Amino acid sequence: MLARFFRYSLTSVLIFSGGASQSGAQSLPVAPGYGELNYTLPEAGSYQLPPLGTAADGEVLDTSGHTQRLHQQFGSQYVLLAFIYSTCSDVNGCPLTAHVFYKIKSEMKRDKILARRLKLISLSFDPLVDTPEMLQLYGNNFRYAGNAGEWQFLTTSSEKTLDPILRAYNQQVQRELKDDGSNSAGYSHVLRIFLIDPDKRIRNIYSADFLHHDLLLADVRTLLKQEDQTDTWNRSGSQPLQVSRLSNPGDDKRGYEQTSYRTRSLALELRQGKEADLIRFGTEPPLGLPAIPTPLDNPLSREKIALGRKLFYDRRLSLNDTFSCAMCHIPDQGFTSNELATAVGIEGRSVRRNTPTIYNSAYATLLFHDGREDSLEQQAWGPLLASNEMGNPSIGYVLNKIRQIQEYQGLFEAAFDGKDASMMTLGMALASYQRTLVSGSSAFDRWYYGNDPNALSPGAQRGFRVFAGKGGCVACHTIEKRYALFTDNRLHNTGMGYRSSMGIHPEKEKIIIAPGVFIEVDRAVIDQVGEKPPADVGRYEVTQSPHDRWKYKTPSLRNIVLTAPYMHDGSLGSLKEVIDFYDAGGVPNDLLDPRIRPLNLSEQEKVDLVLFMGSLTGSNVDTLVADAFAAPVGDIGKGDPTWVSGTDVEVK
Numbered sequence: 001m002l003a004r005f006f007r008y009s010l011t012s013v014l015i016f017s018g019g020a021s022q023s024g025a026q027s028l029p030v031a032p033g034y035g036e037l038n039y040t041l042p043e044a045g046s047y048q049l050p051p052l053g054t055a056a057d058g059e060v061l062d063t064s065g066h067t068q069r070l071h072q073q074f075g076s077q078y079v080l081l082a083f084i085y086s087t088c089s090d091v092n093g094c095p096l097t098a099h100v101f102y103k104i105k106s107e108m109k110r111d112k113i114l115a116r117r118l119k120l121i122s123l124s125f126d127p128l129v130d131t132p133e134m135l136q137l138y139g140n141n142f143r144y145a146g147n148a149g150e151w152q153f154l155t156t157s158s159e160k161t162l163d164p165i166l167r168a169y170n171q172q173v174q175r176e177l178k179d180d181g182s183n184s185a186g187y188s189h190v191l192r193i194f195l196i197d198p199d200k201r202i203r204n205i206y207s208a209d210f211l212h213h214d215l216l217l218a219d220v221r222t223l224l225k226q227e228d229q230t231d232t233w234n235r236s237g238s239q240p241l242q243v244s245r246l247s248n249p250g251d252d253k254r255g256y257e258q259t260s261y262r263t264r265s266l267a268l269e270l271r272q273g274k275e276a277d278l279i280r281f282g283t284e285p286p287l288g289l290p291a292i293p294t295p296l297d298n299p300l301s302r303e304k305i306a307l308g309r310k311l312f313y314d315r316r317l318s319l320n321d322t323f324s325c326a327m328c329h330i331p332d333q334g335f336t337s338n339e340l341a342t343a344v345g346i347e348g349r350s351v352r353r354n355t356p357t358i359y360n361s362a363y364a365t366l367l368f369h370d371g372r373e374d375s376l377e378q379q380a381w382g383p384l385l386a387s388n389e390m391g392n393p394s395i396g397y398v399l400n401k402i403r404q405i406q407e408y409q410g411l412f413e414a415a416f417d418g419k420d421a422s423m424m425t426l427g428m429a430l431a432s433y434q435r436t437l438v439s440g441s442s443a444f445d446r447w448y449y450g451n452d453p454n455a456l457s458p459g460a461q462r463g464f465r466v467f468a469g470k471g472g473c474v475a476c477h478t479i480e481k482r483y484a485l486f487t488d489n490r491l492h493n494t495g496m497g498y499r500s501s502m503g504i505h506p507e508k509e510k511i512i513i514a515p516g517v518f519i520e521v522d523r524a525v526i527d528q529v530g531e532k533p534p535a536d537v538g539r540y541e542v543t544q545s546p547h548d549r550w551k552y553k554t555p556s557l558r559n560i561v562l563t564a565p566y567m568h569d570g571s572l573g574s575l576k577e578v579i580d581f582y583d584a585g586g587v588p589n590d591l592l593d594p595r596i597r598p599l600n601l602s603e604q605e606k607v608d609l610v611l612f613m614g615s616l617t618g619s620n621v622d623t624l625v626a627d628a629f630a631a632p633v634g635d636i637g638k639g640d641p642t643w644v645s646g647t648d649v650e651v652k
Contacts, residue, residue, distance in 0.1 A: 054200060121152045
């Protein structure tokens with residue numbers, strides 16, 4: 001029946017009786033669900049729960065007497081569905097279900113994610129007695145389990161309406177007979193609980209022998225972990241990858257068309273900040289990374305890091321006090337933006353290029369996609385002054401504004417030996433914070449540099465061999481003997497920029513028209529109604545050398561599964577698309593880098609490459625993101641230089 005079902009026990013499913021006739025039930029032992037498990041459960045996420053079929057739909061009544069579809073009650077949540085009747089008195093029957101659901105409901109009160117993603121449903125198979133009013137009274141017995149999460153009690157309008165639902169779930173129910181042959185108030189039934197996923201698939205079935213809240217919670221959490229991995233699978237186009245718990249794009253809006261839709265944005269539930277000792281990462285880099293090349297005139301200090309961190313998340317550094325550095329470099333989206341191919345700045349102004357991650361930017365010798373800056377201190381001023389990013393008109397405007405904000409009084413002086421806010425000290429502060437965002441000690445690092453043979457999966461090890469061998473990826477994404485930056489810090493023409501400049505596009509393109517809904521549209525239609533993309537010739541814009549056309553900086557591959565979409569223009573949404581692009585040899589042009597050539601990779605080699613790149617996520621990512629969540633957000637307030645309020649005008 002189920003692989004895990006037999007792993008726990010091979011005892012047979014018992015048939016319990018409820019109602020007036022209980023002579024046989026009294027001799028039965030109390031079900032395991034009332035006590036502690038006598039075995040150790042496997043860790044959530046360490047096993048699979050394959051689909052067992054589709055969960056049936058049907059017409060039901062809620063406790064208000066409103067007619068609904070059962071699937072409508074499921075919504076987009078995980079569901080534990082139990083068939084019960086309120087007058088059951090068999091301790092190992094319906095009361096056992098209520099006891100287990102109550103324990104789960106109590107856990108939902110403590111676990112916000114569980115409360116948001118899981119729903120408990122008890123559906124009566126006795127519609128004659130269990131009217132909506134009766135079930136409302138019955139459900140009131142369990143309200144004290146807490147308000148977190150949902151536990152719905154449902155019935156049907158008649159046995160005729162109920163029968164197809166019972167048959168679809170193979171739920172056999174028989175009314176008991178009294179000695180005189182008349183119906184009793186009890187039923188004989190096989191106790192079953194169904195675990196159903198948001199796609200309306202049954203993922204496990206529990207009988208009395210296996211109905212324990214710890215077991216059910218482990219299964220639900222396993223599915224939640226599988227869901228996180230599947231989201232990464234979908235983004236990478238390959239197998240599930242190990243990702244950060246806090247680093248995920250926003251809500252994928254699955255089930256958005258349903259009235260029961262609820263957001264799954266992790267930021268709403270997991271945005272719990274915890275300040276980290278950032279200077280430790282700046283002075284003691286994790287395994288797999290070299291010492292940070294800190295300028296002699298800007299050594300790291302806690303005061304500079306704290307000041308730079310405050311500036312990075314302060315919206316008041318933009319022209320209209322609405323936009324911070326972190327609104328493009330979103331911490332829980334890999335310090336980039338997973339949801340935008342190219343950045344959007346102040347007042348929704350479009351930016352030509354994808355937001356690069358700032359993880360490990362401390363090691364970058366060239367910054368921006370075209371390499372126009374070579375130090376973090378200088379780079380900081382580019383976004384501050386760009387009209388389509390933070391929009392400030394001048395350096396002096398930014399500095400004068402900061403000097404008038406009370407919160408910054410004395411902070412620059414404390415960090416820079418008495419020096420006030422200036423073009424130099426502001427750049428130094430922001431650079432100091434960014435230099436602490438180093439992330440290493442990944443599974444690859446522990447395997448390659450830590451000599452742990454078990455740190456890397458066999459598939460990822462095969463992917464490494466493709467990466468360093470047949471794929472030739474290591475030529476640009478370099479790996480050294482003692483460390484790996486996974487970038488040569490140089491610029492290359494891969495054909496991606498050339499393709500865009502020459503207007504080389506497929507005849508049809510997939511367009512999203514609603515969350516999860518795509519259509520293919522003729523390119524000619526898009527060209528007719530869409531805005532023409534801005535010109536972008538890469539490094540040429542910096543050097544004016546014709547040989548530098550369409551050259552862009554090699555990004556590091558560290559934390560690559562967290563930083564989609566890819567390429568300088570964000571045009572490739574998954575790692576599989578990236579691999580397919582390079583496997584085809586890029587886009588031929590006269591200036592194509594000679595390293596770019598057709599690779600003839602097999603599908604398995606592509607899968608293994610993605611698995612290898614999935615092993616490059618740093619072990620301290622969640623620490624850095626949680627620290628970002630703890631950082632103060634600089635919103636404009638009374639007393640700030642640009643504060644305007646009618647309430648401050650004296651009325652005479």
